[in-house]
Amino acid sequence: MFRHTPLRYGTLALLAALALFKAVTADYFGLEILTEILILAILVIALDMVAGFGGMVSLCHGALMGVGAFAYALLTVKAGLTPPLALAAAIGITGGAAWIIGAICARSHGIYFIMATLAFGQMAYSYVFQTPTFGGDDGLGGIARLDLTAFGIDLNDSRTFALFCLAALAASYCAIVGILRSGLGRSLTGIMHNEQRMRALGLTVWRVKADVFGLSGMIAGLAGALAAQHMMFISPGLLSWKVSGEALVVVILGGLGTLVGPIVGAAAFVLLKHEVSALTSYWHLVVGVILIAVVMSRANGIFGWIETRWTARKATRRTGPADAPLKEARTDA
């Protein structure tokens, strides 16, 4: 079951403070990186909700983000909808698409679930890539950001847009916590632990999986709509399996099933990408080595490793003197 611990609250507070500090002090390039981190963080916490708490390891969340981005772009650029309406519609459309994918894939598990979601993602990518309405290989440009000038907020300003993305991440995080603590989220955790028993108790398992996948898709759709507004241009590459794969890498790097960890992972991934790619174009190799190290260490990602150390330290503090002889004995051996 999802639980907040003092460490998780502390990490969230620290991350929020750091993001706020950077949003206020960073230059244009820094703000672009911060916004990229925040949008990726929204996507990966949506993925962590289904993968870390429901065992549904999805390889189509990149495509879902792409659906959100293209829906927002098409509705604003081609259909002439106002940005707020287009945003709401993009979130709804992505949620609907995710619900259908979730409902179809709900009966498969493990590698079969991964492959089924990958297939959906690639289908979406191919369709967008080959359809002139979506701009084909050229993508779509001229995407407008939300107009909040009525509230005295100009989202065309990079600093304000970064703060807006931070608020969207905070809202997404709270929404996911609310979902995980609801009956739906508790049942999802039960399904991950023992699907057969949940079914025997009378739960319609596929429906719970589809509902949560749909909600996760809505949040991925929000990330997509924000990505479209951030770049003001989108290409079919956004729906590629590489984006889904990177999202999964970020979740594992940060800490699967911790919700806080993937945010840490998003920051680490984007910073690594920018810092290492400035030194070498083989930055993927560096990220790969780090990912292998994280997986081989058996720690649950960066945040999982911190949590394990934290818990062990607390236990040592509680039982300190009793452990000391044991440690000595181990050293002697």
Next chain:
Amino acid sequence: MLETRNLNKSFGAVPVTRDVSLTLERGERRVILGPNGAGKTTLFNLLVGELRPCGGSVHLAGEDVTTLPVARRARRGLSRSYQKNTLFDGLTVEENLGLAAAVATGHASRLGGDSLARPEVREIVAEVADQVNLTAHLHARVNEVSYGIRRQLEVGVALATRPLVLLMDEPTSGIGPEMSKGFHDMLKDLPRDLTLLIIEHDMDIAFDVADTITVLNYGEVVFDGLPEAARGSKLLKDIYLGAWEDA
């Protein structure tokens, strides 16, 4: 309350359930006996819908539920515990009971509010924990408690769905005599309007708890009657009870 009519099941050419017809009245406590491989667990799987029969039908409270999937039968009041513990290992005893109670109260698929904090869910959890003597262990994680406690929880989780009919597959398997005695008392204390169908190898418990006894052999009902009649049956002694009687 629960009825089967000419229930048949084969795995390939091997028949494992042959023309099984049973009728359980509301509140009846029936024990199913039979040697290993007699088809007792297969019968349970057919009753709850984990297996589809090759022929025959299952009726719950007068409704034909033969084609209904597991979850829908469970929602109609058919609950089971398993021979091997089938619990939510990483969760606490309270959360295990709470998940079942949330399904029973219709909160398991809802958004908004913590289902485990709902008063009606907490009420069921407290009541069931008391029934299966787990009140003192509510906050313990399942993978940290003893096997005996897990067996109690196995029954508790099934009970927390508020069933009309409870099927228990060897609830005392693998536990010691002392804990078995506690289990025995717990079974006797369950509400009298709850219909029980129990697979049990402990003869003391079986004959003490049962209102009626059904004996299966090679998938076939070879005895169906009162415990007193079962004790005196030569057929039963031959196929099953000999060792027990001799002891």
